[in-house]
Amino acid sequence: MDFAEFKREVHRRFGLYLDGYKEPQLKRRIDSLISLLQVPDYAAYLRLLSQDSQQWQRFIDKITINVSEFFRNPEIFARLEKEVLPSLLARHRNLKVWSAACADGPEPYSVAILLNELAPAGRHQIDATDIDTSALDAARRGVYPSRAVQAVTPERLERYFRREGDHFYLQEKIKHMVNFRRHDLLKDPFDSGYHLILCRNVVIYFTTATQNELYRRFYQALAPGGVLFIGATESLFQYRELGFMKVAPWFYRRPEV
Ligand SMILES: C[S@@+](CC[C@H](N)C(=O)[O-])C[C@H]1O[C@@H](n2cnc3c(N)ncnc32)[C@H](O)[C@@H]1O
Known part of the structure; x- marks a missing residue:
C-alpha cells in the first residue's frame, strides 16, 4: 500500500480527508510515527488504527498541532478589541462568533473575555470547533499552563x-x-450568519486549493458586514476575487451588500 492509498483508506474508513493537507509535511509526520512504533508498512499501520483508539488519538495529535495561547499575537488582538469588535457591536447588540480550529480553547475564550468587557449585557453566541476531541475536552476543562496565559495582562489574570x-x-x-x-x-457543513470568524494557524497545513475553498466557504458563513480574522503569518492574497474588503492585514470584511 502506498501513501496515496493509505490516505484514501483513512478517508473511507474514518472519514478523515487527508488530501486537503500539504503532502510533504503530512507524510513526514506520519512516517516518523510509523517508524517510532516500529510498524512495518502503511497497511499494518491502518490495521493498528482500526483496532486501537489510543493509536488513533496519537495519529490525530501527530497531524494536528494543538499549540495555542490566550491573546495570541497581543498587538493584533488589541486591534480586535479596539477597532473590529467595537465596530461590529455598534451594529449588532448580540454577536455570533466562530473560532474555527480552536485547539484547547484559548482563542474563543479570549474573545469571550473581550465581549464580557465590551458588551456584558449582550447575548453572544461563541461557537468553537476543532477536529481533535481531546483538545476539545481540554478546552472544556479550561485549565492552562503558564505558557498559555503569558500574553494575558496582570489585571485580566487576576480577574478571570x-x-x-x-x-x-x-x-x-x-x-x-x-x-x-x-x-x-x-x-x-458550515453554519452561517457569523459576525466574526477566527481561523488562525490551521490553513498553513492545507494545500493552496483547499485554503481558497475554505476562504470561499467562510465568506458564505459570514453575515453581511461580518469579519474574518486570520493568523499573523497568513495572508489572504485573493481576497478581492472572493468578495472580501481588507480592513487590516489580518481582518477581512464581507461587504454589507
Ligand atoms: C495550531 S492550532 C491553532 C489554534 C488557534 N486557532 C490559534 O491560532 O491559537 C491548529 C488546530 O487546527 C486543528 N485542525 C487541524 N486540521 C483540522 C481540520 N481538518 N478541521 C478542524 N480543525 C483542524 C488542530 O486539531 C489544531 O487544534
Missing part, C-alpha cells in the same frame, strides 16, 4: 483566572460563554 501551582483555572462565567463541538473544516 484562579492560580493553583503552575496551573491557571479559567473562571466558570467565561467558560459558559463558549460552545465547543467537533467539526472537520474539510468535510463538515
